[in-house]
Every structure is written in C-alpha cells, then in structure tokens.
Amino acid sequence: MSALPRLSTIFLAAITTLVALLLYSPLFVPIVSSFFTISHGNVDWSSPTLSTYVALAENHDILVALRTTLIVGVCTVILSVVSGTLLALYYHGRRSGRSLLQFIIFLPFLMPPIISGLALLIFFREIGLERSLLTVVIGHTVFVLAIVYRTVLMRLQSMSRTLIEASYDLGATGWQTFWRIILPNLSSAIVGGAILAFALSFDETMITILVTGTQSTLPVRLWAMMRLGFSPDINALVALILMFTVLLCVLAARFLIPRQVATERT
Amino acid sequence: MNQNTDLLTLRSVSKSYGTVPVLHDIDLSIRDGEFLTVLGPSGSGKTTVLRLIGGLEPLTSGEIRLDGQDIGRMPINRRPFNTVFQDYALFPHLTVSGNVGYGLSVRHIQRKEIARRVAEALELVQLGRFADRFPAQLSGGQRQRVALARALICQPRLILLDEPLAALDLELRRQMQEFLKSIQREIKTTFLFVTHDQEEAIGMADRICVMEAGHIRQLGTPHDLYYKPNCEFVARFFGENNLVAGKLGPIQGELRSIETPLGHLICSISDQPHLKVAAEGAGAYAAFRPEALHLADAKDTDNRFSGTISDMAFAGSSTVVTIAAGADNAAQRLRLRVPSRVDGSALKSGEAVSLSFAPHEGHLVLA
Numbered sequence: 260m261s262a263l264p265r266l267s268t269i270f271l272a273a274i275t276t277l278v279a280l281l282l283y284s285p286l287f288v289p290i291v292s293s294f295f296t297i298s299h300g301n302v303d304w305s306s307p308t309l310s311t312y313v314a315l316a317e318n319h320d321i322l323v324a325l326r327t328t329l330i331v332g333v334c335t336v337i338l339s340v341v342s343g344t345l346l347a348l349y350y351h352g353r354r355s356g357r358s359l360l361q362f363i364i365f366l367p368f369l370m371p372p373i374i375s376g377l378a379l380l381i382f383f384r385e386i387g388l389e390r391s392l393l394t395v396v397i398g399h400t401v402f403v404l405a406i407v408y409r410t411v412l413m414r415l416q417s418m419s420r421t422l423i424e425a426s427y428d429l430g431a432t433g434w435q436t437f438w439r440i441i442l443p444n445l446s447s448a449i450v451g452g453a454i455l456a457f458a459l460s461f462d463e464t465m466i467t468i469l470v471t472g473t474q475s476t477l478p479v480r481l482w483a484m485m486r487l488g489f490s491p492d493i494n495a496l497v498a499l500i501l502m503f504t505v506l507l508c509v510l511a512a513r514f515l516i517p518r519q520v521a522t523e524r525t
Numbered sequence: 526m527n528q529n530t531d532l533l534t535l536r537s538v539s540k541s542y543g544t545v546p547v548l549h550d551i552d553l554s555i556r557d558g559e560f561l562t563v564l565g566p567s568g569s570g571k572t573t574v575l576r577l578i579g580g581l582e583p584l585t586s587g588e589i590r591l592d593g594q595d596i597g598r599m600p601i602n603r604r605p606f607n608t609v610f611q612d613y614a615l616f617p618h619l620t621v622s623g624n625v626g627y628g629l630s631v632r633h634i635q636r637k638e639i640a641r642r643v644a645e646a647l648e649l650v651q652l653g654r655f656a657d658r659f660p661a662q663l664s665g666g667q668r669q670r671v672a673l674a675r676a677l678i679c680q681p682r683l684i685l686l687d688e689p690l691a692a693l694d695l696e697l698r699r700q701m702q703e704f705l706k707s708i709q710r711e712i713k714t715t716f717l718f719v720t721h722d723q724e725e726a727i728g729m730a731d732r733i734c735v736m737e738a739g740h741i742r743q744l745g746t747p748h749d750l751y752y753k754p755n756c757e758f759v760a761r762f763f764g765e766n767n768l769v770a771g772k773l774g775p776i777q778g779e780l781r782s783i784e785t786p787l788g789h790l791i792c793s794i795s796d797q798p799h800l801k802v803a804a805e806g807a808g809a810y811a812a813f814r815p816e817a818l819h820l821a822d823a824k825d826t827d828n829r830f831s832g833t834i835s836d837m838a839f840a841g842s843s844t845v846v847t848i849a850a851g852a853d854n855a856a857q858r859l860r861l862r863v864p865s866r867v868d869g870s871a872l873k874s875g876e877a878v879s880l881s882f883a884p885h886e887g888h889l890v891l892a
Contacts, residue, residue, distance in 0.1 A: 428579060429676075430628050443618045
C-alpha cells in the first residue's frame with residue numbers, strides 16, 4: 260500500500276467508507292428510530308423515548324413468541340450439538356464415505372430454505388407427524404447441523420493424533436481418553452458451534468413458517484406484525500434481535516478463534 | 526537390574542502397511558536396564574519398531590516377548606511401557622502436574638499419592654517450580670522434560686523415546702543428551718531410544734542397533750560399530766570412513782590382506798569370524814577412518830600409497846584433507862583429518878603426498 264500515492268489512498272478510503280455506509284446504514288435506522296415515536300407516518304425527532312420498548316414488553320404475543328423461540332433454540336442446540344459431535348467423531352479419520360456425508364449434511368444449509376422447508380413439510384405429512392414445536396426443532400436441527408459438524412470436525416482435525424496415543428500409552432481406557440482428553444480439547448469448538456447454532460435457530464424464518472403448527476417464533480411473529488402494518492414496536496424488536504445476534508456472533512468468535520497463549524521462556 | 530538378562534525379545538517380527546513391507550523378520554533382544562539406541566536413516570523402519578513394542582501399531586507377524594510371555598496382542602494401555610513422543614504430545618488443557626499425574630489418575634490412585642509422586646517426578650526432571658504452568662507456557666526443553674516425567678512416573682519396565690530431541694536446537698540437544706543419560710542411570714530403567722543422528726547415538730547408547738530398509742544391519746556397542754562394522758552400509762553410515770574396493774587375499778593370524786587399486790593393503794580381522802571364513806578372491810572393502818590415515822614417514826612400510834591433495838576444508842579443531850589416489854591419482858577419493866593450526870597447515874592443494882595407516886586400524890567389510 261505504501262507504494263500508492265497519497266491521493267489515491269485518500270480516494271480509496273473515501274470509496275470504502277461510502278460503500279460501508281450504503282451497505283450497513285440501513286441496519287442502524289430501526290435502532291435509532293426505535294427510540295422515537297411515530298405519529299401520522301412521521302417520526303417525531305424531538306423527544307427520545309423508551310416507550311416502544313415498554314409497549315413491546317407489555318405485548319403478550321411477543322413474550323409468548325420469545326419464549327417459544329428460546330425453547331426451540333435450546334432444543335435445537337442440544338440436538339445438533341450431540342448429533343453433530345457424534346457424526347464428526349465417527350467420521351474423523353475415516354476415508355470412505357466422508358465426503359458424501361459432508362455433502363448430505365451441508366445440503367439443507369446451502370439449499371434455499373423454502374426448498375428445505377417444503378421437503379420437510381412433505382416428509383412430516385407422509386409419516387403423519389403433526390406440525391408442532393417438535394417439527395420446528397427437527398427442521399432447525401437439520402438446518403444448523405452443518406455448522407456444528409464442521410466446527411467440531413475442524414477442531415478434531417487440528418488435534419494431534421499423538422494426544423490420543425499418549426493417553427492410551429499412559430494406561431487410559433477408550434472411555435477415559437474420550438472424557439479426559441478428546442472432549443476437553445473439543446469443548447471450545449462445541450461451545451462456539453452451539454452459540455452459532457442458537458443464533459441461526461433464533462433468526463430462522465422460512466423453514467419455521469412452513470413446518471410450525473399454531474405457535475410462532477419471534478421472527479415469524481415479526482413477519483406477521485409487518486403484514487398488519489408498520490408499528491413502532493417493530494423497530495424495537497428488530498433492534499433487540501439485531502443486538503442479540505451480534506452479541507452471539509461475537510461470543511462464538513471468542514470460542515472458535517484460537518487464543519494466543521503467550522509463551523514465556525525461562 | 527542385570528544387564529545380562531533379556532527384558533524384551535522380538536522374534537521374526539514383520540510389519541507391512543497394506544502390501545508395503547516396512548520390517549522384515551526382525552530379531553532383537555533388549556537387555557534389562559540398558560540404554561539401547563535404534564539408529565537408521567528415515568524410512569529404515571526404526572520408528573515402526575518402537576511403535577510395535579509400544580502397541581501403537583499391530584504386528585503383521587512374529588512375536589514380542591516380555592519376560593518370556595508373548596505380548597504381541599496385548600492392548601497398548603495394558604503394556605508396562607511408556608512413550609516419549611517426538612512432538613511430546615502433552616495434553617494442552619492440563620497443567621504440568623496434570624500431565625505428569627495422568628498415568629496415575631487413570632489408574633484411580635489416591636490423590637495424595639499422585640501429588641506425592643508427581644512432585645517427586647518433577648523434582649527428578651528439575652521442573653518443580655513449573656507444576657502449575659500449562660504446556661504452552663513452557664520452552665521446548667521444558668516440554669521435553671515434562672514428557673519424560675510423565676512417562677517415567679508410571680514406573681514402566683521400558684521407556685520408549687521416539688526422536689525426542691529432534692525439535693531442539695544443537696546446544697539444548699547436547700544438554701538433553703547428558704540429562705537423559707543421567708536420569709537413565711538414576712532410575713535404572715531400560716531406555717529404547719530411536720534416532721537418525723549417529724552422534725546422538727554414540728554419545729548416549731550402551732548398545733546401538735543400526736537399521737536400514739526394514740532390516741537390522743548390526744547390533745553392538747558404539748565402539749564395535751565404529752571399529753568393526755559388519756557391512757558396507759554400517760561402515761559408510763556410522764561416522765566418516767574411507768572405503769576402498771578390492772579382492773580378499775590370504776589370512777595372516779589376526780590380519781588379512783586385500784588387493785586394491787591402492788595396492789596391497791593389510792587390515793585387522795580380529796573378533797570377526799565371518800571375515801576368516803570368507804573365500805580368497807571374494808569382493809570386499811578396505812575401510813579406514815580419516816583420523817587413522819596419516820602422512821607416511823620412513824617407518825611406515827605397510828599400507829603405504831601415494832596421492833595428490835585435491836582439497837582442504839577447515840572444520841574447526843581439525844582440517845579435512847581430500848586426497849585423490851589410485852590409478853593416475855584419480856580413481857579413489859580419500860579423506861584425511863589433521864589437527865588444525867593457527868598458522869595454517871603445512872599441506873598445500875595439488876601437493877603429492879605419501880600416506881599410510883596402521884594395519885590394526887584398518888578393517889574389512891564384505892561387499
């Protein structure tokens with residue numbers, strides 16, 4: 260970069276700032292406007308207020324939807340973490356069939372959600388499974404499994420094979436090796452994967468709309484509110500979901516990016 | 526500990542990965558309490574021998590006997606051996622004492638007893654102050670010592686070391702060599718040490734087992750291997766050597782002659798019965814070390830030949846002189862080591878010299 264003339268550096272900086280503003284400023288609009296009231300379609304900028312948040316907290320439907328979302332999220336995390344970790348452990352070190360399995364696991368994640376959702380919907384109808392929170396949890400698990408499987412498998416692959424050999428060599432059984440060596444070394448990857456899975460489940464809309472029964476999750480609730488018209492509590496809800504998701508992603512990154520341990524030499 | 530009894534015996538042990546054989550019919554006895562080094566170039570199968578003994582790889586055929594009992598099929602975690610891995614394989618989520626105590630805690634030994642023995646083991650490797658550190662906070666040499674303490678705390682019958690010094694720099698490697706040797710003397714446990722570094726092998730081993738291409742070429746003391754190599758590979762691999770091809774001549778007591786392009790040479794065959802039974806005219810090499818070769822004076826009548834100095838290389842305490850000898854002073858390249866002098870050697874490149882070595886300092890190897 261230092262080779263570039265000063266003028267072009269300034270020009271590049273200006274372009275970058277402009278692009279960033281255009282792309283990301285819409286995200287801040289609902290956050291900012293959630294602190295102001297709207298009357299007759301115009302935002303009243305004169306008096307900042309938390310009234311939209313108060314209204315949100317008093318909205319029974321929203322609170323129910325939030326509870327549903329949390330239940331679905333927790334169940335999805337448990338299911339996807341257990342099965343994703345087991346799949347990764349089972350297929351680690353195995354050559355045959357791994358790429359096929361990987362492909363299958365990633366398919367629902369990469370396909371348009373509406374296709375995954377429809378496929379699941381048809382499947383549930385064929386086997387006669389009533390649409391409920393259970394079907395939502397299954398749908399979410401199928402969707403987020405790829406993330407958990409991938410993060411755990413990556414960690415397993417970066418773990419030295421000799422750690423396991425050393426454990427056996429020191430007299431440990433397979434069970435002891437799993438609980439005392441393998442699992443602790445996977446734990447941060449599992450936690451990171453779980454947080455990402457939760458964030459994905461929290462925001463998932465398309466599949467949920469298709470496979471849910473009578474209950475709706477927060478994004479689905481939001482979708483329904485939007486159809487009835489733009490109300491100020493939507494701003495508050497969007498702002499909250501946005502902040503919560505950002506928080507989860509920051510948290511996940513902390514667990515997934517290896518921490519640099521200072522090496523002291525004496 | 527009696528160094529004359531065998532602790533572990535490998536009998537016609539073979540190992541293949543798929544259809545690729547890596548060990549061919551290995552026979553090896555490890556004596557109780559000895560420091561045995563397995564030495565060989567990469568791909569010689571030396572690490573495989575260690576992994577078979579440790580139980581990290583299954584045998585293809587043959588048997589491994591411990592105190593006369595076949596343990597070839599015994600699972601790795603029941604064998605009374607412990608390994609020091611090349612990458613140390615310290616558990617990153619456990620502290621130094623957690624690592625060292627692991628072998629005891631998986632056997633459900635009482636906490637108090639574990640703490641006492643961990644402290645003891647750390648004292649032995651001089652790491653008492655580092656008990657609460659994590660492996661990532663240690664230097665290479667310290668990690669190495671943690672790995673050693675972790676292996677010896679279980680009081681194994683045999684400690685297997687897989688090129689444990691390969692990752693250390695030269696100075697530290699020398700220190701660790703002495704350290705390992707002194708620990709081995711102190712705890713009187715049998716060490717099986719795998720390395721490709723012959724200097725390391727000479728410095729530490731009671732006996733050395735030289736391997737090449739999945740075969741054991743020679744097993745003996747460092748002195749034996751250096752002065753009585755039994756084949757061309759060992760003669761070339763183990764230390765610097767001059768080898769001159771020729772045909773065996775008659776035996777004269779403990780000496781035997783060989784006809785070479787350098788003329789009629791006489792070499793020692795003491796304690797090497799296979800050289801006494803070899804037929805006259807058989808192909809062989811006369812082998813003599815660079816430090817055994819010297820500029821001939823009037824007294825030297827045996828093993829005398831002439832050559833031309835083609836190159837001189839200063840190597841610190843000594844200077845390596847390369848000499849072209851044989852027909853037209855070109856057919857044979859020989860190396861000669863002379864002590865270095867501050868004002869330079871009296872020898873000059875291109876100079877014609879007369880050389881000799883004493884018959885008892887030369888040896889023969891069959892081609």
